[in-house]
Amino acid sequence: PGTGCCALSDTVRLTEHAVKAGCAGVLMLPPFYYKDVSEDGLYRSFAEVVELKSGQKIAFLGDSITAGGMAPLGYVSLAVAGLKANGIEATAIGAGVSGHKSNDMLARIERDVINKKPDWMTLSCGVNDVWHGDWGKGVSLEDYKTNITAIVDAAFERRTELGPKS
Secondary structure, three states, X not given: OOOOOOOHHHHXXXXXXXXXXXXXXXXXXXXXXXXXXXXXXXXXXXXOOOOOOOOOEEEEEEOHHHHHHOOOOOHHHHHHHHHHHOOOOOEEEEEEOOOOOHHHHHHHHHHHOHHHOOOEEEEOOOHHHXXXXXXXXXXXXXXXXXXXXXXXXXXXXXXXXXXXXX
């Protein structure tokens, strides 16, 4: 029943503020991050803030969690199905690669995301950056911050080259 780390109302309010401030992207955490929130309730709440339209493409950039998310019961497929159930036909662009860390995602953002011209991008990153540190192949916190900032900046800077915004 969720971690209870975030109140959905606070998350939606902060997201709305970010969109009004000009942010080109929005982070939507999956339903299990919230207590007592159904998937339908989560989608309805964010639909009030995020203007996703039928026909748009969503790139899902990440690691094995995202790669697995493309499976029929994976989070990517469930997100697209949830949107469809709410009248929005979206296309998922799978950009998850098993074992990838923030530096790997940064190296392939152009090829796997920007060149495919999505209207939206999600980013799921950090598990391998930390976990691979157990055998000396992780990413330091400072490098992680630098890489994530560069990924977001790359997507933001290229937003006019991405898919049409109607």
